[in-house]
Amino acid sequence: MKKWCLKIFGTLLIGSILLGVFAGCSGKTGRAKRFGEWMEPNGKVKVLSTIAQIGDLVEEIGGDRIDGWVLIHGDLDPHSYELVKGDDEKFSRADLIIYNGLGLEHGASISSNLENHPKSLSIGEEIQKASPQKILHKKRSVDPHIWMDISLWKEAVDPIADRLSQIDPAGQEIYYQRADQLKNKMDEAHRELFATLHRIPPEKRYLVTSHDAFHYFTKSYLADPSDGDTWMERFAAPEGLAPDGQLNPNDIAEIISFLKKKKITVLFPESNVSRDSIKKIVSAGREMGLEISICSEVLYGDAMGKGGYLDMMKHNGEVISRYLEENR
Ligand SMILES: [Zn+2]
Numbered sequence: 268m269k270k271w272c273l274k275i276f277g278t279l280l281i282g283s284i285l286l287g288v289f290a291g292c293s294g295k296t297g298r299a300k301r302f303g304e305w306m307e308p309n310g311k312v313k314v315l316s317t318i319a320q321i322g323d324l325v326e327e328i329g330g331d332r333i334d335g336w337v338l339i340h341g342d343l344d345p346h347s348y349e350l351v352k353g354d355d356e357k358f359s360r361a362d363l364i365i366y367n368g369l370g371l372e373h374g375a376s377i378s379s380n381l382e383n384h385p386k387s388l389s390i391g392e393e394i395q396k397a398s399p400q401k402i403l404h405k406k407r408s409v410d411p412h413i414w415m416d417i418s419l420w421k422e423a424v425d426p427i428a429d430r431l432s433q434i435d436p437a438g439q440e441i442y443y444q445r446a447d448q449l450k451n452k453m454d455e456a457h458r459e460l461f462a463t464l465h466r467i468p469p470e471k472r473y474l475v476t477s478h479d480a481f482h483y484f485t486k487s488y489l490a491d492p493s494d495g496d497t498w499m500e501r502f503a504a505p506e507g508l509a510p511d512g513q514l515n516p517n518d519i520a521e522i523i524s525f526l527k528k529k530k531i532t533v534l535f536p537e538s539n540v541s542r543d544s545i546k547k548i549v550s551a552g553r554e555m556g557l558e559i560s561i562c563s564e565v566l567y568g569d570a571m572g573k574g575g576y577l578d579m580m581k582h583n584g585e586v587i588s589r590y591l592e593e594n595r
Contacts, residue, residue, distance in 0.1 A: 302353075305336045306360050312435050315361035317372050317381070318345050319571035320414040320579070321390065321423070325365060327449045327575075328428050332438045336361075339372070342539035342570050346509035349374040361386060362434055365427065368392045369402070371411035373509070388430050390423040397422060403482050408508055412568070416483040417457040417580055424450050456577045457487075463584040464488045467591045473529040474587060475522065477540040478506035480568030488584065505544040510537075510569075514544045523552050526559060533590050535562045539570035562590050 305313070311334040316322035322337040329335070336357060339345045345367070358364065358380060366372055366381045368389030381387050391413055395402050401419055403410040414420045428446035432439040464472065465488075472489045474481055481502050490498035503525045505518050525531070526548075534545045545561055552559045564586045567579040574582070 302336070305334060306356065309334060312431060312438075313360055313362045314431075315357050315364045317348075317364075317366040317377075318414075318569075320420070320576045321365050321367065323571065323576040324420075324423060324427060324449070325431075328424065328442055328446050329431055329438075330441065330445055332435060332441065333431065344510065344539060345371050345569055347374055348372060348377055350376040350380065358384065363388065363430055365390060365430075367411055367413070369395065369409045369411035369413065370508075388426065390426055393426040394419065394422045403486070405479060405482070405508055410479065410482050410508055412480045412483055412508075414483075414576065415481060415568070415580075416487040417453050417460065417577070418487065419483060420576070421450055421453040421457075424453070452577065456580060460580055460584045461488055463581075463588050467588050470530075471591045472501060473525075473531050473591075474502045475526065475531060475534045475545075476502075476504050476566055476568065477535075477537045477542070477545055478510040478568065479504045479508045480537065481566075484583070505548060506540070510540045512541060512543060514547060518544075519548055519551050522548050523555065523557070526552060526557060532559050533562050534559065535566045535587065535590070537568040537570075538565040538572060540568070562586065564590075 311332060312329065314322075314325050314329065314333050314335045315338055316325055316335060317338050319337050319340065322335050325333060325335050338354065338357060339348045354377075364381065364384055364387040366387060366389055368381070369391035371391065372378055372381060381389070391411060394413060395409075398419075401422075402413070413423075424446050428442045431442045435442075469491055474485060474489060481504070482499065485502040486498045489501045494501070503522055505514055505522050506512070526534075534549060536542045536545060542561065549559050549561055566583050566586060571579045572582065
């Protein structure tokens with residue numbers, strides 16, 4: 268093996284090892300830790316979150332009093348995730364297990380574990396109980412992507428602070444103080460995101476992504492108050508509420524007709540969803556003479572990316588506004 272080849276191989280190997288051992292750690296705070304360390308008792312509240320968007324809220328609220336781990340990390344698909352070897356240990360080690368619910372983590376092995384676990388908390392269900400009118404549906408299925416609206420995701424903060432305070436009463440004051448700070452930060456981010464997207468003229472504020480992860484986003488940030496119930500006409504995706512890679516000719520025709528009607532020229536890929544569906548649409552559309560392309564940057568829907576939750580939302584807003592404005 269040549270020297271340069273060995274070097275690349277070595278880099279890849281080290282990269283894969285690092286990825287494996289730090290898999291569930293938070294990328295935002297840099298508090299990289301090994302799974303073995305998380306399993307060790309250290310006096311902190313051990314919180315297992317299913318997705319990174321939850322893990323980030325937990326870190327913001329819990330600070331140094333908690334020790335968090337994200338189960339469905341990186342680019343894994345939360346819709347289809349099934350428990351793997353070692354996950355049982357994480358469930359037994361955790362003092363608190365927080366999941367989205369509303370059908371997001373619907374893999375057979377994980378959903379029953381989450382629903383029946385005495386230490387679990389579904390923030391989706393908490394929000395649904397408190398504000399049922401804010402939960403969206405598509406063809407009678409509940410849309411679980413509630414984190415895509417910052418003002419709605421903010422409603423997860425209090426239930427998390429409540430539960431942490433029950434488990435660790437000595438930290439109650441700190442949890443509620445940090446929760447208040449976080450809610451203020453989220454309010455500001457929500458307003459900024461709305462302003463960023465509303466710089467796009469209304470006739471250009473239409474979004475096409477890979478799967479139906481952006482309904483809440485569209486309703487909050489792309490629609491105008493005057494849109495009323497027609498806000499949903501500002502978004503389309505070839506794959507449903509859970510990406511499945513299944514695309515029939517009707518799905519393609521429907522999206523192409525949407526692109527034509529709304530004069531859309533760019534489709535946005537999502538970081539952890541195969542681009543096959545949108546590639547097929549672009550190729551079919553071009554054959555029909557449409558000038559359409561795939562955005563060269565990705566959006567974050569189900570996967571959070573390397574920053575924190577608010578970074579993810581800001582990134583989405585900036586990419587969408589940049590590309591839609593450019594295509595004026
Ligand atoms: Zn999704």
